[in-house]
Amino acid sequence: MTLYIxxxxxxxxxxxxxxxxxxxKKSSTVYLxxxxxxxxIGIERLEKFYGKKIIPADREIVEKRAExxxxxxxxxxxxxxxxxxxxxxxxxxxxxxxxxxxxxIKVEIINNASVLTAIGITGLELYKFGKVTSIPxxxxxxxxPYEVYQMNQKNGLHxxxxxxxxxxxxxxxxxxxxxxxxxxxxxxxxTLCIGCAGLGSKEYELKAANTSELLKKRFTKFPQCLIxxxxxxxxxxxxxxxxxxx
Ligand SMILES: C[S@@+](CC[C@H](N)C(=O)[O-])C[C@H]1O[C@@H](n2cnc3c(N)ncnc32)[C@H](O)[C@@H]1O
Numbered sequence: 067m068t069l070y071i072x073x074x075x076x077x078x079x080x081x082x083x084x085x086x087x088x089x090x091k092k093s094s095t096v097y098l099x100x101x102x103x104x105x106x107i108g109i110e111r112l113e114k115f116y117g118k119k120i121i122p123a124d125r126e127i128v129e130k131r132a133e134x135x136x137x138x139x140x141x142x143x144x145x146x147x148x149x150x151x152x153x154x155x156x157x158x159x160x161x162x163x164x165x166x167x168x169x170x171i172k173v174e175i176i177n178n179a180s181v182l183t184a185i186g187i188t189g190l191e192l193y194k195f196g197k198v199t200s201i202p203x204x205x206x207x208x209x210x211p212y213e214v215y216q217m218n219q220k221n222g223l224h225x226x227x228x229x230x231x232x233x234x235x236x237x238x239x240x241x242x243x244x245x246x247x248x249x250x251x252x253x254x255x256x257t258l259c260i261g262c263a264g265l266g267s268k269e270y271e272l273k274a275a276n277t278s279e280l281l282k283k284r285f286t287k288f289p290q291c292l293i294x295x296x297x298x299x300x301x302x303x304x305x306x307x308x309x310x311x312x
Contacts, residue, residue: 069140073178076266079115155180189305196223222297
């Protein structure tokens with residue numbers, strides 16, 4: 067029997083690939099990992115389009131109880147494990163992959179778009195991004211995101227900040243909260259930043275401005291992420307001008 071680890075994309079029920087949908091259709095049990103990202107639609111829309119009942123899988127199920135749930139099912143029947151975005155991007159589900167393999171279960175991966183590629187809409191060259199970093203909700207004594215940014219800047223590279231989220235509590239860090247945090251540990255108010263929200267959806271939001279200007283704006287979609295550009299090529303600058311707040 068096979069465990070299908072399927073990326074379902076960033077926005078809605080129709081972002082799954084044809085191959086992914088075929089594997090969902092032939093699965094007896096379908097899990098959806100619910101704790102690392104958020105679609106623009108609810109689980110009912112997925113269930114209707116896929117024609118399958120979906121079992122929400124929180125961190126506890128995936129990381130601690132997979133042997134008695136997902137992997138137990140996959141040992142005896144076709145089982146799908148759905149991940150928002152791509153299964154191995156930004157949050158990696160390598161752990162469940164290796165645990166399945168170690169248990170002798172066949173695994174098939176179906177990739178999809180990720181926030182790591184969707185940020186291409188900013189016009190920044192993806193190969194000029196440096197290390198990606200995450201800003202946690204509890205960040206009082208946390209310096210790593212700022213240190214990563216400084217290291218990337220030193221090398222002229224762009225920095226992508228992923229922002230903490232707790233979908234089960236409907237709690238998502240905003241671009242503004244991320245900027246407030248970065249200013250509290252040293253970011254200047256003149257730094258050019260790019261805020262992104264709901265990438266991959268038709269109504270995605272993209273705004274560029276210096277930190278103090280961007281702080282006056284609100285993003286309404288979730289999830290959100292923040293980018294601080296490094297050294298810009300003129301083609302990148304031209305693209306930023308299109309969504310820069312003047
Ligand atoms: C831990 S990552 C999960 C990435 C997912 N596996 C993927 O491939 O896109 C989740 C974080 O990425 C960012 N993110 C994910 N999807 C996004 C989107 N559509 N628009 C903007 N930011 C997004 C947010 O900061 C969010 O908290």
